Amino acid sequence: xxxxxxxxxxxxxxxxxxxxxxxxxxxxxxxxxxxxxxxxxxxxxxxxxxxxxxxxxxxxxxxxxxxxxxxxxxxxxxxxxxxxxxxxxxxxxxxxxxxxxxxxxxxxxxxxxxxxxxxxxxxxxxxxxxxxxxxxxxxxxxxxxxxxxxxxxxxxxxxxxxxxxxxxxxxxxxxxxxxxxxxxxxxxxxxxxxxxxxxxxxxxxxxxxxxxxxxxxxxxxxxxxxxxxxxxxxxxxxxxxxxxxxxxxxxxxxxxxxxxxxxxxxxxxxxxxxxxxxxxxxxxxxxxxxxxxxxxxxxxxxxxxxxxxxxxxxxxxxxxxxxxxxxxxxxxxxxxxx
Amino acid sequence: xxxxxxxxxxxxxxxxxxxxxxxxxxxxxxxxxxxxxxxxxxxxxxxxxxxxxxxxxxxxxxxxxxxxxxxxxxxxxxxxxxxxxxxxxxxxxxxxxxxxxxxxxxxxxxxxxxxxxxxxxxxxxxxxxxxxxxxxxxxxxxxxxxxxxxxxxxxxxxxxxxxxxxxxxxxxxxxxxxxxxxxxxxxxxxxxxxxxxxxxxxxxxxxxxxxxxxxxxxxxxxxxxxxxxxxxxxxxxxxxxxxxxxxxxxxxxxxxxxxxxxxxxxxxxxxxxxxxxxxxxxxxxxxxxxxxxxxxxxxxxxxxxxxxxxxxxxxxxxxxxxxxxxxxxxxxxxxxxx
Numbered sequence: 001x002x003x004x005x006x007x008x009x010x011x012x013x014x015x016x017x018x019x020x021x022x023x024x025x026x027x028x029x030x031x032x033x034x035x036x037x038x039x040x041x042x043x044x045x046x047x048x049x050x051x052x053x054x055x056x057x058x059x060x061x062x063x064x065x066x067x068x069x070x071x072x073x074x075x076x077x078x079x080x081x082x083x084x085x086x087x088x089x090x091x092x093x094x095x096x097x098x099x100x101x102x103x104x105x106x107x108x109x110x111x112x113x114x115x116x117x118x119x120x121x122x123x124x125x126x127x128x129x130x131x132x133x134x135x136x137x138x139x140x141x142x143x144x145x146x147x148x149x150x151x152x153x154x155x156x157x158x159x160x161x162x163x164x165x166x167x168x169x170x171x172x173x174x175x176x177x178x179x180x181x182x183x184x185x186x187x188x189x190x191x192x193x194x195x196x197x198x199x200x201x202x203x204x205x206x207x208x209x210x211x212x213x214x215x216x217x218x219x220x221x222x223x224x225x226x227x228x229x230x231x232x233x234x235x236x237x238x239x240x241x242x243x244x245x246x247x248x249x250x251x252x253x254x255x256x257x258x259x260x261x262x263x264x265x266x267x268x269x270x271x272x273x274x275x276x277x278x279x280x281x282x283x284x285x286x287x288x289x290x291x292x293x294x295x296x297x298x299x300x301x302x303x304x305x306x307x308x309x310x311x312x313x314x315x316x317x318x319x320x321x322x323x324x325x326x327x328x329x330x331x332x333x334x335x336x337x338x
Numbered sequence: 339x340x341x342x343x344x345x346x347x348x349x350x351x352x353x354x355x356x357x358x359x360x361x362x363x364x365x366x367x368x369x370x371x372x373x374x375x376x377x378x379x380x381x382x383x384x385x386x387x388x389x390x391x392x393x394x395x396x397x398x399x400x401x402x403x404x405x406x407x408x409x410x411x412x413x414x415x416x417x418x419x420x421x422x423x424x425x426x427x428x429x430x431x432x433x434x435x436x437x438x439x440x441x442x443x444x445x446x447x448x449x450x451x452x453x454x455x456x457x458x459x460x461x462x463x464x465x466x467x468x469x470x471x472x473x474x475x476x477x478x479x480x481x482x483x484x485x486x487x488x489x490x491x492x493x494x495x496x497x498x499x500x501x502x503x504x505x506x507x508x509x510x511x512x513x514x515x516x517x518x519x520x521x522x523x524x525x526x527x528x529x530x531x532x533x534x535x536x537x538x539x540x541x542x543x544x545x546x547x548x549x550x551x552x553x554x555x556x557x558x559x560x561x562x563x564x565x566x567x568x569x570x571x572x573x574x575x576x577x578x579x580x581x582x583x584x585x586x587x588x589x590x591x592x593x594x595x596x597x598x599x600x601x602x603x604x605x606x607x608x609x610x611x612x613x614x615x616x617x618x619x620x621x622x623x624x625x626x627x628x629x630x631x632x633x634x635x636x637x638x639x640x641x642x643x644x645x646x647x648x649x650x651x652x653x654x655x656x657x658x659x660x661x662x663x664x665x666x667x668x669x670x671x672x673x674x675x676x
Contacts, residue, residue, distance in 0.1 A: 006463055047658050049654060049655065049658065050658065050660075076527050080440075080442055082423075083652065083654075084422040084423070084652045084653070084654060085420075085422070085442065085444065085650065085651065085652035085655075086442040086650070087650070087651065087652045087654070087655045087660075090530060090650035090651070090663050091655065091660060091663060093530065094530055094532055094663055097529060098529065099526075099527035099528060099529050100527065100528065100529060100530045100665055101441075101443075101450060101454070101527055102418075102441060102442040102443045102444075102450070102648075102650070102665075103439075103440060103441060103442060104418055104423065104424040104440040104441060104442040105439075105440045106423065106440075112439060112440070116439070116454070119457070119458070119461075119463060120457070123457075123461040123463065125344055125457060125461070188437075189414055189437035189438065189439060190437060190438065191435060191436065191437050191438060192428060192431065192432055192438045194432055310440075312423065312424070312425070312428035312440070313423065313425065313428075314421065314422045314423035314425045315422070316387060316421075316422060316425070317387065317423075317425045317429065320385050320387060320388065322388075322425075322429060325428050325429060325432055327438055327440070
């Protein structure tokens with residue numbers, strides 16, 4: 001196949017996130033400035049779904065404020081979430097008078113949106129674009145599993161859906177948006193892979209093969225582990241992360257020394273009882289926006305490969321006996337002193 | 339706002355569709371070559387959802403065959419559908435070893451996918467891309483309303499979800515893909531608009547204002563009704579189509595003489611009992627792929643403006659009392675004798 005790696009020349013102009021109580025109480029909680037101080041994760045709304053939408057609105061509003069940009073400076077926004085028909089995004093971003101591209105990439109949506117926003121701005125189609133995504137523990141539990149009031153038991157491989165939204169504003173080189181020092185230089189969209197996993201409580205195992213697939217395609221184009229500081233996946237969690245490292249090792253590439261996962265960073269494994277780690281569109285979106293990209297901006301991380309990982313099943317497809325297809329989209333960020 | 343119209347230089351290399359019995363029996367049914375001859379609309383599968391996926395697989399396979407291209411010639415595919423978590427696309431396209439961008443634009447997905455595929459190929463990011471979408475009457479009814487066995491009454495404003503899938507292969511100018519004579523020259527992504535419609539049995543009324551919004555933005559950039567042969571909307575149906583014409587007339591632009599709607603073309607209003615006309619992602623995808631684009635290829639239609647129209651609510655958002663947001667994406671096709 002040709003054209004595997006997309007060459008990009010764009011900048012992260014700003015990034016912001018809004019999170020819930022558990023995320024704010026976690027080990028990197030101090031980096032999230034927007035959260036619901038009531039501790040109820042409702043952000044002043046009367047349903048979990050509306051609360052999720054509100055987080056998207058707050059995150060994009062904050063990203064606009066941080067960049068001193070107006071709505072009219074943003075040519076288009078790319079957004080999606082886990083809710084049926086992606087209503088978290090459709091309602092959350094309704095107040096912004098910005099052309100809207102709806103995405104569905106499950107938990108890979110942050111990477112998919114950043115990639116498309118970067119393509120649009122790198123090639124001069126728009127000066128600036130936004131990418132926004134979200135998830136909410138309570139809206140996801142009742143949609144995918146059972147309402148939280150039911151008190152269902154969680155197996156050790158289950159992950160905890162992050163309550164949070166991340167928003168990114170991406171600008172093209174031509175408009176001088178380099179002030180934050182975070183360049184997007186390459187991307188590679190993932191191919192959907194399905195390896196027979198049917199357990200919806202073990203998404204990490206379903207997503208790990210798709211992640212390895214994208215990473216191996218990327219390395220086959222002359223890239224290597226050694227030239228990057230960090231390879232970070234969206235939400236493979238402890239289970240999927242270990243499987244990814246094993247698959248890569250079997251392929252002759254040891255990524256362990258440079259590998260981490262947003263789902264492993266966001267909660268304290270021992271204290272917060274989140275089993276295999278965080279997941280959901282909001283997991284990688286918030287960790288990238290408020291924890292990792294600032295490290296790229298400061299130069300603490302020079303070259304970062306981000307793999308947004310998504311499990312593309314539905315509750316119905318699982319009930320109909322289908323295995324879980326998954327996808328992993330890759331975006332490369334680099335610190336630039338310019 | 340800047341950058342309203344996206345300039346494009348790409349070609350429709352091929353387009354194919356697969357449809358159900360009602361669509362094949364309709365007034366333009368002869369143009370659809372792929373359909374389930376058993377009349378059961380299951381395409382050999384045991385659930386409606388799997389049948390919908392199978393239509394996507396068949397449509398893309400046919401489009402590849404028609405173009406004499408291989409999977410490896412396609413740099414990426416853009417796909418989405420109406421099913422929760424877009425499983426119609428994720429499962430239907432699993433056998434294709436092509437990078438996958440998942441979309442959610444409700445019934446605007448065909449236009450959204452064609453637009454993004456055209457951007458990618460016009461700007462040389464990929465040589466060729468595919469856009470695929472689908473809907474199925476039986477999977478949509480039980481997800482959005484009630485299972486068909488329930489026999490629910492339909493109000494006159496209700497539309498009939500098309501059972502069908504359309505697949506498009508879009509190529510860049512640089513790779514010589516001009517043989518079919520259908521150029522994509524411009525596009526404009528829509529802004530999400532919500533005008534207070536809460537009746538999920540009247541999607542046309544919810545989508546008409548968003549459609550007028552995009553069309554007015556387009557005309558404000560120096561374009562006019564007179565210079566095009568046909569303005570076609572995806573699935574406003576009789577109700578929404580009439581509202582669109584009224585809104586446009588109130589804005590001083592009479593589009594009636596050049597306006598039509600895919601949802602009005604696909605069924606016989608008097609004979610087929612489909613009330614306000616067809617709808618669903620598959621409506622505009624199949625009518626464009628197999629009925630309208632061949633007319634552009636032959637030169638019968640020289641300049642066509644296609645507005646993919648999507649209502650972005652979910653059954654849950656309706657139950658929670660929210661009104662229906664909608665979006666309309668515009669793509670311009672032109673006949674080229676080259």
